[in-house]
Amino acid sequence: MAQHKVNYTQNGGLPIALTSVDKIVNWGRSNSLWALTYGLACCGIEMMASGASRYDFDRFGTIFRASPRQADVMIVAGTLTKKHAEFIKRLYDQMTEPRWVISMGSCANTGGMFNTYATVQGVDRIIPVDLYLPGCAPRPETLQYGVMLLQKKIRANHASKAQKAKRLM
Amino acid sequence: MRAYTPKDNVQAKPYYTDRFYKSPQVAKFAPQSDEVFNADLEAIKAKFDVLDAFIQVEQLVVYINAKDNYGVLELLKDELEYTQLSEMSAIDWLADRGGFEVFYQMLSMNKRKRIRIKLFIEDGQAVNSVEKLFRSADWSEREMFDMFGIEANGHPFMKRILMPYDWQGNPLLKTYPLQGDEFAALYEVDKIYGKEAREEIGPEIRDTARVDRYDSDRFSRLGHEVPKGTEITGNEPANEQSYQEDGGVFLIKKFDKESSVIIDDPQR
Amino acid sequence: MAQIKNRLTPFFENITFDRDDNELILNFGPQHPSSHGQLRLMLHLQQEQIVKAHPDIGYLHRGMEKMAENMIYNEFMPTTDRMDYIASSSNNYGFALSVEKLIGLEVPRRAKVIRMMLLEINRLMSHLFWLATTALDIGAMTVFLYAFREREYLMDIIEGYCGARLTHAAIRIGGVPLDIQDSFISQLKDFLDKLPANIKDYEDLLDTNRIWLMRMEEVGIVSKEMALSWGCTGPMLRASGVQWDIRKEEPYELYDEVEFNVPWSDKGDNFARYRLYMQEMRESAKILYQTIDMYQECVKNGDTKLMAHAPKYVSAPKLDIMTQNYSLMQHFVLVTQGMRPPVGEVYVATESPKGELGFFINSQGGPYPYRLKLRTPSFWHTGILTDLLPGHYIPDVVSIIGTTNIVFGEVDR
Numbered sequence: 001m002a003q004h005k006v007n008y009t010q011n012g013g014l015p016i017a018l019t020s021v022d023k024i025v026n027w028g029r030s031n032s033l034w035a036l037t038y039g040l041a042c043c044g045i046e047m048m049a050s051g052a053s054r055y056d057f058d059r060f061g062t063i064f065r066a067s068p069r070q071a072d073v074m075i076v077a078g079t080l081t082k083k084h085a086e087f088i089k090r091l092y093d094q095m096t097e098p099r100w101v102i103s104m105g106s107c108a109n110t111g112g113m114f115n116t117y118a119t120v121q122g123v124d125r126i127i128p129v130d131l132y133l134p135g136c137a138p139r140p141e142t143l144q145y146g147v148m149l150l151q152k153k154i155r156a157n158h159a160s161k162a163q164k165a166k167r168l169m
Numbered sequence: 170m171r172a173y174t175p176k177d178n179v180q181a182k183p184y185y186t187d188r189f190y191k192s193p194q195v196a197k198f199a200p201q202s203d204e205v206f207n208a209d210l211e212a213i214k215a216k217f218d219v220l221d222a223f224i225q226v227e228q229l230v231v232y233i234n235a236k237d238n239y240g241v242l243e244l245l246k247d248e249l250e251y252t253q254l255s256e257m258s259a260i261d262w263l264a265d266r267g268g269f270e271v272f273y274q275m276l277s278m279n280k281r282k283r284i285r286i287k288l289f290i291e292d293g294q295a296v297n298s299v300e301k302l303f304r305s306a307d308w309s310e311r312e313m314f315d316m317f318g319i320e321a322n323g324h325p326f327m328k329r330i331l332m333p334y335d336w337q338g339n340p341l342l343k344t345y346p347l348q349g350d351e352f353a354a355l356y357e358v359d360k361i362y363g364k365e366a367r368e369e370i371g372p373e374i375r376d377t378a379r380v381d382r383y384d385s386d387r388f389s390r391l392g393h394e395v396p397k398g399t400e401i402t403g404n405e406p407a408n409e410q411s412y413q414e415d416g417g418v419f420l421i422k423k424f425d426k427e428s429s430v431i432i433d434d435p436q437r
Numbered sequence: 438m439a440q441i442k443n444r445l446t447p448f449f450e451n452i453t454f455d456r457d458d459n460e461l462i463l464n465f466g467p468q469h470p471s472s473h474g475q476l477r478l479m480l481h482l483q484q485e486q487i488v489k490a491h492p493d494i495g496y497l498h499r500g501m502e503k504m505a506e507n508m509i510y511n512e513f514m515p516t517t518d519r520m521d522y523i524a525s526s527s528n529n530y531g532f533a534l535s536v537e538k539l540i541g542l543e544v545p546r547r548a549k550v551i552r553m554m555l556l557e558i559n560r561l562m563s564h565l566f567w568l569a570t571t572a573l574d575i576g577a578m579t580v581f582l583y584a585f586r587e588r589e590y591l592m593d594i595i596e597g598y599c600g601a602r603l604t605h606a607a608i609r610i611g612g613v614p615l616d617i618q619d620s621f622i623s624q625l626k627d628f629l630d631k632l633p634a635n636i637k638d639y640e641d642l643l644d645t646n647r648i649w650l651m652r653m654e655e656v657g658i659v660s661k662e663m664a665l666s667w668g669c670t671g672p673m674l675r676a677s678g679v680q681w682d683i684r685k686e687e688p689y690e691l692y693d694e695v696e697f698n699v700p701w702s703d704k705g706d707n708f709a710r711y712r713l714y715m716q717e718m719r720e721s722a723k724i725l726y727q728t729i730d731m732y733q734e735c736v737k738n739g740d741t742k743l744m745a746h747a748p749k750y751v752s753a754p755k756l757d758i759m760t761q762n763y764s765l766m767q768h769f770v771l772v773t774q775g776m777r778p779p780v781g782e783v784y785v786a787t788e789s790p791k792g793e794l795g796f797f798i799n800s801q802g803g804p805y806p807y808r809l810k811l812r813t814p815s816f817w818h819t820g821i822l823t824d825l826l827p828g829h830y831i832p833d834v835v836s837i838i839g840t841t842n843i844v845f846g847e848v849d850r
Contacts, residue, residue, distance in 0.1 A: 037468075037470045039474070040474075040475060040497065041474075041497055041522065042518075042519055042522035042846065044474075045522060045523065045566070046603060048570075048585075049585065049588075049589070049602075052569070052581065052586075053586040053589075054586060054589045066469075066470040079497060079499055079519075081495075081496060081497060081499060083496050083498065084467060084497075087468060087496075113515070113516065113519075114499040114500070114504070116499055116500035116503060117500055118499055136604060
């Protein structure tokens with residue numbers, strides 16, 4: 001168990017921090033970003049690696065959930081094909097708001113090297129994307145940096161207001 | 170209606186070929202040069218017509234009539250110990266010869282030999298399914314049907330396997346462009362959002378060399394992003410990327426570069 | 438946020454659930470944490486027992502064969518990385534070898550040794566990854582964390598060599614582009630010295646674990662006839678009683694010079710496959726020790742060539758390109774127009790970690806292959822689920838998919 005030191009001289013001697021509702025809600029949201037396991041291709045392996053022992057994603061409060069109902073952020077890791085496209089839309093619609101999408105890797109961003117008949121040229125044709133991570137495949141560090149940027153983005157929002165509708169590309 | 174463009178000449182072409190260039194051939198040897206292959210070939214010849222046979226890159230290639238494919242594979246499996254069908258597919262020769270070449274790649278583990286059975290079929294002709302002999306042909310034939318449109322007679326479930334069931338066109342034909350035809354271009358948009366959304370979502374960007382340095386959607390100008398729709402002057406102030414706000418974050422310790430330890434040895 | 442309108446109908450609209458025969462249809466995937474990618478299974482169930490299974494693939498079909506027909510040979514090399522992305526170098530190697538066989542190239546010995554090192558490191562990486570994910574699917578989280586830890590060491594070694602963790606593109610047609618870095622051998626030796634203890638750790642955790650045994654033993658039995666008929670190769674075939682390893686039977690590279698055993702079993706169940714993977718890791722380590730010796734011998738003999746000398750097909754070394762006019766011209770032609778292999782056909786099979794990885798190339802003398810067929814083992818290892826799953830229960834599906842070791846980049850290509 002972590003030992004938390006309490007400064008009894010501050011805040012009237014109580015272990016209390018005063019803040020606004022916005023900040024506390026955003027603090028909670030940004031530090032428990034549960035991600036949907038959406039490993040589609042090679043990037044999915046790097047996503048697993050960032051969840052595994054060396055990179056340890058749990059430090060960020062990011063835990064992979066298999067159900068869209070329990071997930072806050074969808075990490076689209078890999079090539080999205082035209083056959084799969086309808087399922088990403090279904091899963092995105094099943095996620096509860098507020099929800100965010102990270103497009104991980106070149107294939108998810110723009111179609112990448114697979115400039116072919118079967119590949120969707122960027123997931124932003126199907127669902128709105130908050131963050132694009134470059135690389136083929138991006139390293140786990142990139143994904144972690146991306147999650148930190150997303151946390152910053154969440155903190156900048158007003159938690160009490162409804163999210164603005166995101167537009168497709 | 171969408172405008173369809175002719176697709177006879179859609180494959181990549183070498184942009185320059187020397188007029189006097191004559192490509193060499195991979196060496197072919199007579200089947201008699203290998204004892205095992207010769208015996209196998211004789212066994213096939215005893216029962217079926219063999220159009221051509223030679224050894225190329227350590228493997229025997231046998232050309233047979235299209236109607237004999239089941240019989241030859243049965244003979245190979247039951248009597249000549251070729252117990253595995255490693256691979257089967259087709260080659261598109263529609264432009265040159267008006268048909269397809271179907272090949273069956275067989276493996277004998279006892280003899281450590283590989284044979285390739287090849288046959289030629291006309292456009293629209295079906296092959297006999299060998300799914301009863303080798304279960305692996307079940308999926309291979311479906312893949313061949315999906316990619317070339319060649320049907321297999323007697324196959325239990327002749328449907329597309331790799332592409333969606335409602336797909337149009339056979340991708341591996343030489344008349345099918347690499348980047349898809351008109352149907353493929355907006356397939357997912359039509360399916361998910363309907364044809365009304367085509368305008369809004371727009372065409373696919375297929376030009377890999379396209380660089381738009383003022384595009385805020387993409388990351389071509391890292392650190393100089395501007396919101397979409399703003400007027401670009403070209404001298405926007407740099408927008409430094411940092412993952413924490415300057416004033417620190419509520420309840421979170423600010424990361425201090427000076428007090429951190431950098432691990433040089435990754436094997437530590 | 439307002440829902441963006443779409444016209445997707447409920448997915449099960451066309452399936453009748455209320456059937457007279459008490460059958461339930463369960464849809465598994467295409468996004469499922471234990472489907473190892475994008476496998477979709479339609480399972481017909483009687484109570485908990487599967488009576489009919491219908492695997493649906495193609496959710497990762499990216500059209501690689503079509504891409505190959507529109508690319509020069511060297512351009513296609515990085516694309517092969519994305520087939521079996523757990524062990525990229527083995528795909529690079531399979532493609533490089535088949536083109537070399539087509540044009541009749543002989544690769545220098547030092548390059549062969551480096552290639553063998555890369556191949557076996559990739560095999561270890563793939564098997565460790567297999568162990569990690571399968572154990573995770575069955576619930577053994579500790580093994581997942583342990584195996585990923587070891588895999589990261591190997592990734593560091595590979596990264597030091599080619600700069601990429603996952604998609605290596607480390608092998609070229611005609612050899613390898615680089616010599617191994619200085620720390621390669623020492624890092625590899627450190628790893629290999631620790632590996633037996635690590636494997637023992639996994640086995641201590643799993644071998645006598647009651648849950649593991651219940652999920653593995655006598656589950657997913659593939660008979661010899663079934664494995665042969667379905668075109669199974671690699672560990673799937675060897676677990677079913679056929680001792681067939683292409684490295685041993687049709688040796689390529691220097692596999693005929695190294696000593697190793699081909700483990701096999703006649704049980705054919707999940708547990709046999711698990712034991713086989715563990716044993717193969719030990720054999721790979723054995724091969725790697727021998728390749729280290731071979732490499733040091735090459736260094737001692739002053740054997741420095743890394744690329745074959747074939748000006749028609751392979752660019753000259755960088756130093757020559759920078760200093761000699763003819764080499765520069767040759768390089769320019771090879772990069773812009775591509776090599777033109779002779780007219781002919783070739784099918785070359787190599788033993789990738791998953792099984793027989795074959796490349797069928799039909800060349801018509803142009804810079805692009807006329808037809809390239811990728812024979813990937815996982816395609817048939819997925820197909821066998823049609824016949825394998827009926828009779829099993831729902832929890833067994835996960836462990837069977839796990840031990841077949843399918844990778845969807847390879848299945849759908």
